Amino acid sequence: MTPARLITLEGGEGAGKSTVARGLQARLAERAIRSLVTREPGGSTKAEAIREALLVGQVKPYGPFAEAIMFYAARIDHIEKTIRPALARGEWVISDRFADSTRAYQGALGQIDPALLASLERVALAGFRPDITLILDVPVEIGLARAAARRGSGATDRFESEGRGFHARLRKAYLDIAEREPDRCIVLDASLPPDDVLEMAWAAVEMRALAEASHADADTALP
Numbered sequence: 238m239t240p241a242r243l244i245t246l247e248g249g250e251g252a253g254k255s256t257v258a259r260g261l262q263a264r265l266a267e268r269a270i271r272s273l274v275t276r277e278p279g280g281s282t283k284a285e286a287i288r289e290a291l292l293v294g295q296v297k298p299y300g301p302f303a304e305a306i307m308f309y310a311a312r313i314d315h316i317e318k319t320i321r322p323a324l325a326r327g328e329w330v331i332s333d334r335f336a337d338s339t340r341a342y343q344g345a346l347g348q349i350d351p352a353l354l355a356s357l358e359r360v361a362l363a364g365f366r367p368d369i370t371l372i373l374d375v376p377v378e379i380g381l382a383r384a385a386a387r388r389g390s391g392a393t394d395r396f397e398s399e400g401r402g403f404h405a406r407l408r409k410a411y412l413d414i415a416e417r418e419p420d421r422c423i424v425l426d427a428s429l430p431p432d433d434v435l436e437m438a439w440a441a442v443e444m445r446a447l448a449e450a451s452h453a454d455a456d457t458a459l460p
């Protein structure tokens with residue numbers, strides 16, 4: 238049997254993560270693989286409550302490190318209540334954002350020593366990590382234009398309202414993560430049309446997660 242995998246989708250505003258998440262779930266279903274699409278911040282009852290506070294900017298006055306801690310409080314509940322149980326049931330999990338978002342966003346907001354963020358991640362995750370992370374890379378202007386078009390006349394949230402410089406630092410932060418962890422991360426050109434992005438995402442999942450799963454099956458098969 239194919240072991241369940243945790244796939245995370247990362248990227249800046251309007252990169253197309255939710256679109257790819259739905260597409261990957263459909264592709265997995267064609268292979269008769271059950272999956273759960275979830276998101277961060279959120280994905281469990283308590284984490285969704287924390288999401289609300291974070292996105293309206295209630296934690297902003299306490300500074301980026303306090304925000305990082307709150308993202309981790311939500312993440313711990315999300316892992317325990319949603320992600321681990323789904324993996325234990327044999328369902329693949331596709332999470333729209335995960336720990337790299339804290340590295341990139343709270344890191345890009347500045348003033349946080351990367352070593353401090355890394356310590357927080359180490360303590361909170363205790364080695365738990367995604368099997369594969371797809372980083373949807375899109376030029377800042379394109380991502381912000383997509384997010385604005387989708388939002389219409391609705392209000393921007395805490396992070397959408399940050400300036401262009403922030404979003405440029407964010408993009409670089411994600412590319413740096415991918416460069417440091419090439420075994421886990423794959424960067425996709427998310428400026429292409431949705432169908433092309435999904436094709437690339439699916440090819441990456443087939444190559445990394447499904448191929449590894451087949452090898453694992455072969456390794457454990459009886460002669």
Ligand code: Z5A
Nearest residue numbers: 251252253254255256277308338339342383387396430431
């Ligand atoms: N945050 C943080 O700071 N620290 C953390 O640790 C975590 C999160 C976990 C969550 O916002 C915020 O929390 C986020 C980071 C911060 N910052 N903001 N803002 P959210 O969950 O509300 O939003 P988001 O994660 O940024 O996602 P998004 O803006 O909704 O975008 P998306 O999921 O990447 O894109 P989409 O919904 O799939 O597509 C957006 C639009 O573009 C939509 O109209 C699509 O039809 C269109 N689209 C999608 N793909 C394409 C392509 N390929 N071509 C053309 N148009 C496309």
